[in-house]
Amino acid sequence: MTTHIFNSRVALTLAGLVLALGILGCAAPPPKFRPNLVQAKTAGAEKVTLASTPEVDLPTPDKAPVAGGKDPNAALEQAYGMKLSDDAGKAVIESVVADKPAASAGLMWGDVITSINGSSISDRPAAVKALLEQATWGKPMKVKVDRQQGQQIANLLLAVFGTPDHPERVSADGSPDPTLLKSFGFDIDKLQVSAGRVYSEQSGRQHGLYRLHCAHCHGISGDGAGPTAAFLNPYPRDYRQGKFKFKSTLGAEKPTHADLMRILTDGVPGTAMPSFRILPENEREALVEYVEYLSVRGETEIKLIDRAARGETIPTPAELAGGGPLVPDAEGNVTEPQDENNIVAGVVYTWRMADKKIVAPVAPSEEMTKWLAGEMPKNADGSPASADSPAEKRRLASLARGQAMFYGTAANCFSCHGDSQLGDGQTTDYDFWFQWRKSLDTKPAADRDKVIAEFEALGALPPRNIKPRDLRAGVYRGGRRPLDIYRRIFSGINGTPMPAISVLPAGAAPDPKKGVTTQEIWDLVHFVKSLPYQPLSQPPEQLEALREHQIQ
Amino acid sequence: MVDQFQPNAEAAGEFRAKIVAKAAPAEGAGAADAQKATGWGTIQGTIVVVGAPPKPGVVLINKDLEVCQPGGHPVVNDNLVINPSGGGLANVAIFAQGLKGENVHESAVAKKGSEVSFDQKTCLFLTHVATIQVGQKLKIINSDPISHNTLIRGNPEFNQTLSPGQAVMYEPAKPMTAPAGVACSIHPWMSAYLLPRDNGYVAVTNPEGKFEIKNLPAGINLKLQLWHEALKEYGGVEINGQKQPLSRGVLPIKIEPDKTTTLEIKIPASAFPAS
Numbered sequence: 001m002t003t004h005i006f007n008s009r010v011a012l013t014l015a016g017l018v019l020a021l022g023i024l025g026c027a028a029p030p031p032k033f034r035p036n037l038v039q040a041k042t043a044g045a046e047k048v049t050l051a052s053t054p055e056v057d058l059p060t061p062d063k064a065p066v067a068g069g070k071d072p073n074a075a076l077e078q079a080y081g082m083k084l085s086d087d088a089g090k091a092v093i094e095s096v097v098a099d100k101p102a103a104s105a106g107l108m109w110g111d112v113i114t115s116i117n118g119s120s121i122s123d124r125p126a127a128v129k130a131l132l133e134q135a136t137w138g139k140p141m142k143v144k145v146d147r148q149q150g151q152q153i154a155n156l157l158l159a160v161f162g163t164p165d166h167p168e169r170v171s172a173d174g175s176p177d178p179t180l181l182k183s184f185g186f187d188i189d190k191l192q193v194s195a196g197r198v199y200s201e202q203s204g205r206q207h208g209l210y211r212l213h214c215a216h217c218h219g220i221s222g223d224g225a226g227p228t229a230a231f232l233n234p235y236p237r238d239y240r241q242g243k244f245k246f247k248s249t250l251g252a253e254k255p256t257h258a259d260l261m262r263i264l265t266d267g268v269p270g271t272a273m274p275s276f277r278i279l280p281e282n283e284r285e286a287l288v289e290y291v292e293y294l295s296v297r298g299e300t301e302i303k304l305i306d307r308a309a310r311g312e313t314i315p316t317p318a319e320l321a322g323g324g325p326l327v328p329d330a331e332g333n334v335t336e337p338q339d340e341n342n343i344v345a346g347v348v349y350t351w352r353m354a355d356k357k358i359v360a361p362v363a364p365s366e367e368m369t370k371w372l373a374g375e376m377p378k379n380a381d382g383s384p385a386s387a388d389s390p391a392e393k394r395r396l397a398s399l400a401r402g403q404a405m406f407y408g409t410a411a412n413c414f415s416c417h418g419d420s421q422l423g424d425g426q427t428t429d430y431d432f433w434f435q436w437r438k439s440l441d442t443k444p445a446a447d448r449d450k451v452i453a454e455f456e457a458l459g460a461l462p463p464r465n466i467k468p469r470d471l472r473a474g475v476y477r478g479g480r481r482p483l484d485i486y487r488r489i490f491s492g493i494n495g496t497p498m499p500a501i502s503v504l505p506a507g508a509a510p511d512p513k514k515g516v517t518t519q520e521i522w523d524l525v526h527f528v529k530s531l532p533y534q535p536l537s538q539p540p541e542q543l544e545a546l547r548e549h550q551i552q
Numbered sequence: 553m554v555d556q557f558q559p560n561a562e563a564a565g566e567f568r569a570k571i572v573a574k575a576a577p578a579e580g581a582g583a584a585d586a587q588k589a590t591g592w593g594t595i596q597g598t599i600v601v602v603g604a605p606p607k608p609g610v611v612l613i614n615k616d617l618e619v620c621q622p623g624g625h626p627v628v629n630d631n632l633v634i635n636p637s638g639g640g641l642a643n644v645a646i647f648a649q650g651l652k653g654e655n656v657h658e659s660a661v662a663k664k665g666s667e668v669s670f671d672q673k674t675c676l677f678l679t680h681v682a683t684i685q686v687g688q689k690l691k692i693i694n695s696d697p698i699s700h701n702t703l704i705r706g707n708p709e710f711n712q713t714l715s716p717g718q719a720v721m722y723e724p725a726k727p728m729t730a731p732a733g734v735a736c737s738i739h740p741w742m743s744a745y746l747l748p749r750d751n752g753y754v755a756v757t758n759p760e761g762k763f764e765i766k767n768l769p770a771g772i773n774l775k776l777q778l779w780h781e782a783l784k785e786y787g788g789v790e791i792n793g794q795k796q797p798l799s800r801g802v803l804p805i806k807i808e809p810d811k812t813t814t815l816e817i818k819i820p821a822s823a824f825p826a827s
Contacts, residue, residue, distance in 0.1 A: 032558060044784060049557055054799065099587070104773060106799075150557040158559035159567035170568055171561035180571060252709035310729055311800040317567035318574055409715040412699035415615065415738045426615060429740040435733075438740070442609050442629050447825070492711050497737025499701035499711045502720060513715050 030172065030197075031164045031211075033221040035154055036240060037458040039302050042436045043309035048458060050150035050308045053114065056105040057140040064137055072128045080131065082107060084124055091127030093145070095316065108313040110152050111145035118142065149308035153301065156314070160321050160344060161297045164211075164220050167191045183325040184296070184348045187289050194290035209283055210290050213276065222294030224433070225461055232272045235461055238433055239291060240298025242347065243495040246478030250491045251500060253357040254350050260288045262479070270475040292351060299347045315341035326352055359487050362506065364522040371395050371526055372482040402527025405520055410512045411489070411501055413524075416468040421531050423470035430466055432495040437463035466496055474532030485525045589655050589769030591809020595776070596764035599757050600639045602790075603821030608632055611741045613675070619698050620675035620739060630680055631743070632782045632824060633759065640761025641780065641819065643680045645731060645745075648753035648768060649775040649802070657767035660752035667691045667721075670746070672700055672736070677744035681731060681781075683754040684746065690722040700739065704746055706732035724748035730779060745781065770809035775802050778817075782824050790818040 040048040058080065065078040073083045081100020085092040091113040096103040113121050116130040135141060158170050160180060168178040168188055178188040198208030206212070211220075217236040219226040224238030237244070246263065247255035264284045267275035276284055304314050314320075323342025326334045326349060334352045337345040364372065376384055377391035385392045406413045406421075418425040430438040436455060440448045456462060469476075478484050478493070492500040502515030510517055516524075609629045613621045621627060633642040662685040671678040673695040684690050692702050694714035704710040707726050714720055724746075731745035747754060755763040768774060778786065778801040786798035792815060796803075807813045 035557060046785070051557075148557070151560070154557045154559035155563040155567055158561065158564035159571060170564040174561065174565060177568065177572070180568075251711070311802070312729070317570040321571040322574070409699045410713070412701070412713050412715075412738070415699065426738055426740070428614060429737055441741075442611075442631055443825070444609070494709070497701075497703070497711075497740075499703065499713045499737060501713055502715070502718065513717060515715075515718075 031215075031220045033157070033164060033297075034219070034223060034459060035150065036221075036223070036298070036301050036305060038436065038455060038460045039240075039305045040150070040309060041455060041458060043306045045305075045309040048150075049148075050153070050305070051146075051148050053144060053146050054106065055142055055144040056107060058105045058107070058143045059101045059140045060135050060137050061101075062138045064132070064135075072132060075132055076128070079135075084127060088124045091121050091124050105143070107143065107145065108147065109316055110149070110314075111147050113143060114146050115144040116141055149314060152314060153304045153308065156304065156317060156320055157297060157301055159317055160300070161293070165196045167195050167293065180321060181293075184344060185326060185352065186293055190286040190289035191293055193283075194286045206283065209287055213279070214287065214291075217272065222291065222298055223459070225459060228272075230461055233464070234271055235433075235464075236272070238298075239295040240302060241432065241495075242295050242299040242350070243432055245493050245495055246484075247494070248359060248487060249354050249357040250359055251357075252494050254354040256354045256358065257288060259354075260291060261285070264288060266479065268477050269480070270473075270477050296344065296347050296351065300343050303343050303347075315343060320344060324348075328352065332356070359490055361483070361486055361490065361521070362518050364482070364519070367391075367394065368398065368519075368522050368526065369482075371398065372522075372529060374529075398523050398526050399530055401520065402523040402525070402530075405516065405524045406527055408512055410516050411524060416497065417471055418468070420536060421471040422536075423468040425468060426497075427465055427467050429497045430463065431497070434463045434466075436460070468498075471528055471531045472534070472536060482522070482525050482529065485528055486521060489521055489524060587655075587772035590771030591769075592657050592767040593770040593807040593809055594764065594766045594812040595768055595805070595807060595815060596812055597762070597815030597817060599641045599644050599761045599763070599778075599817045599819065601634050601641050601821050601824070602639065602818045605632065605634050605639075605821045606824055613739075613741065615739055616675065616698050619696055622674065627676075627741075630676070633680070635760055638760065640757070640759065642757055642759045642761060643780065644757040644761075644763070644783075645681050645683065645747055645777075645779040646755050646757070646763055646765065647683075647747065647749055647777050647779075648751070648765070649729075649777050651751060651753060651769065651774075655769040655772065656751045656753075657769070659767050661685070662688050662752060665689060669693060670734075670744075671695050672702070672742070675700075675736075675739045675742055677734060677742055679744065681745045681747065681756045682734075683756060684724060684748050685752060686724055686727055686748055686750050688723075690724070690746065691719050692722055693719045700736045700742075703735045703737060704732060705734075706746060706748065711737075729777075731781075747779075768807060770807050770811075772806065774805050774807065776805060777802050783819065784825070785823055786819075788820040788823055792816050 037048045040050055061079050065075040076082055076084060077097070080102045081097035082102035083094045085094035093102070093107055093109055093111045093113065095109050096107055113127045115121055116127070119130070121127045121130060162168055162170060165172065166176070167181060168191070169176045181191065182188055193205075193207055194210045196208050196211070198212045200206045215226055216228050217226045217232065218224055218239070219229070222239035224236040226236065229236050242254065243252070244255045244259070246268065247259040249255060249259070261284060263273070264276045264287060267273050307314050319339070319341035320343055323337030323339060323345030326345060328334050332355065334349055336349050363369070377389065377395055379385050379389070405411045414425060416425040417423055437452065440451055443451070452463065476485060478488055488498065489501055490503065492498045501521070503521070504511060504515045504517050506518065508517065510520060608631075611627045611629050613627055634640070635642070664687045667689050668682065668684045669691050670682050671693040675696065682690070692714065694700050694716060697716050699713055699715055701711060701713045702720075704722060706724055706728065710722050712720055727748050727750040731747040734744040734746050736742040753765055753768060755765045757763045778798065783801075786801045789796055789798050791803070805813070
């Protein structure tokens with residue numbers, strides 16, 4: 001096990017060295033986006049490079065096609081429903097038509113024909129000859145192809161999203177073309193000031209913001225596995241799944257722009273993510289834009305990898321980047337792209353709609369607001385109210401209701417957060433980013449260690465359990481405002497085991513069997529916020545089984 | 553290993569040119585030539601594991617033992633359920649790929665808003681592989697005396713606490729090509745799958761390994777997808793006595809109208825990794 005950690009840390013340190021050289025402006029090769037090989041393995045691809053050499057039975061029509069002319073593609077399309085690309089050096093299938101023989105047999109665009117009926121095919125003319133002239137009409141022919149979907153995905157991503165140095169072009173000396181990213185609503189100026197190597201202009205304007213402030217933890221591709229990541233607990237966020245924990249929106253929706261700005265400005269208490277309030281606001285805005293860009297790129301990559309791993313065809317370049325521009329109407333709504341192949345537009349759509357999914361609760365009463373702010377009830381003369389006063393009794397009653405909810409079945413907090421709220425109720429689960437590890441739970445230990453080593457060799461960080469929050473510590477990663485805690489309880493924490501709660505419609509009578517009212521949630525928030533100030537009389541008992549399962 | 557398939561700038565440049573030119577995929581007369589059903593038939597059969605399968609592991613129950621492990625009996629992992637007599641493999645999902653429009657019989661289209669029940673008891677999901685059509689509602693029920701939360705990694709993603717006796721509705725938004733995982737965070741050993749499809753051509757094998765799909769379109773090239781959570785490769789599959797390796801679990805088949813096609817599918821035990 002240790003050798004594998006060493007190997008991955010050596011790899012990370014080497015990456016860090018390249019990064020450092022890049023930051024210092026030394027002649028290091030430009031950083032590249034690392035492909036998401038962990039996803040390929042998780043999706044079940046036997047070969048994580050998604051390369052294969054399938055052989056299919058291609059049915060031939062009963063007689064030779066009639067279409068003549070110089071371009072054999074007309075005849076090929078008529079006979080098989082496929083076209084070969086112009087590259088005379090290789091027999092590359094440029095496109096296949098759905099429901100025609102080539103597509104039905106399982107051939108896909110991008111496949112390179114390597115042999116037909118056992119004889120090897122070296123170039124396009126040979127393929128044309130075998131398909132049109134030497135075919136035995138009416139009998140299927142065996143076509144073997146070289147399918148490099150992993151390489152195609154990398155090329156597609158480069159075509160749409162550019163490089164870490166240049167989001168708007170495919171290579172350092174390529175022609176810049178920001179129109180595609182602009183059509184998806186990205187601000188190219190912000191992306192360009194965040195991307196690229198670190199330097200500043202004479203005016204003081206800083207460039208390379210992402211590499212300067214973020215990449216050492218979050219990685220060049222936003223994979224949360226930068227050079228310092230292995231030494232942090234918790235690990236930095238992997239943006240590539242499009243999942244964010246601490247946001248104002250419902251469930252699995254994307255965070256709003258304001259949510260990401262808040263994380264940058266306030267940091268995440270209890271983690272290594274610092275506050276970047278010291279940066280000017282325009283630099284923080286540029287970084288938020290770049291994080292969104294990395295997340296859209298990452299989610300696109302994952303969707304492409306999942307399709308390839310399942311043996312489905314990946315979208316053509318035009319299909320992948322189609323479906324735009326996503327222009328909001330008067331109310332700020334965007335039309336959802338209907339074509340499943342418009343993957344980038346589909347992902348960007350979820351980001352644009354985030355503002356419509358904000359959790360905006362009914363505000364608590366004035367009295368409750370005071371309690372949540374830590375203000376104790378006072379008499380008219382300003383002295384603290386006695387324990388018998390109605391105001392103090394109401395405050396204690398709210399705390400008692402909150403405590404009852406904590407241990408009740410509607411919220412059921414104690415089962416994971418523990419009988420003493422120390423976060424020790426259920427510590428054997430994994431969050432979304434380590435689902436690949438959870439799926440190994442049922443394997444014998446030796447097999448499990450082997451698979452973990454394989455994942456780590458592909459760039460995964462050593463897996464850890466997800467621990468529920470210790471509510472007595474008073475550290476709230478998503479923010480300590482009552483509204484923040486309300487949102488965690490109301491809609492759960494996306495990507496983690498923390499569930500949403502069933503909420504009764506406004507004005508409904510309390511019914512613990514069906515859910516909770518908004519006021520009851522505020523009572524629970526009140527109770528949670530009071531916990532750091534409550535004495536813990538004696539340590540709770542741990543179940544032996546929990547200790548056995550915990551990973552350090 | 554991490555430098556696998558680095559992108560090629562030249563190829564990417566060509567792709568970029570295609571995007572800019574909005575090169576549409578070749579349309580052709582695909583729609584008119586698409587195959588049409590000549591009638592309706594039934595496929596039924598059994599899926600059996602041949603050879604000694606790996607022993608199922610014992611699950612460690614570390615929470616709510618009075619409810620989840622009544623009487624202290626060991627709880628066995630349910631990711632590979634094989635009938636001791638006959639070797640029938642349960643919880644295999646078989647579904648037809650890519651059928652739509654006129655190739656879908658009216659009996660295979662569920663009434664909009666109809667409910668499919670999904671219950672949990674004794675800290676186990678009672679349906680291990682549940683199927684539903686887009687437009688239906690999944691009624692998630694908690695029949696235990698303790699709370700559970702049901703986490704569905706589908707579209708939309710869903711994660712909500714259920715009190716004892718509570719029922720919550722979940723509506724899938726899109727069909728999926730493979731089942732989505734369902735879990736409980738409080739009791740992490742609980743695991744099930746939900747497969748949302750856009751038609752009713754789905755079957756899940758029962759404890760004897762039997763399945764039946766009625767009113768499939770006859771006379772066209774069908775693609776039946778087999779799926780089991782513990783099965784990753786289908787190279788050694790035998791169908792009706794003949795070796796027929798399936799690429800990624802897809803079985804191409806053509807059936808005749810008004811007839812029942814029977815498939816006796818045998819999977820070697822070596823295809824299942826140790827659990």
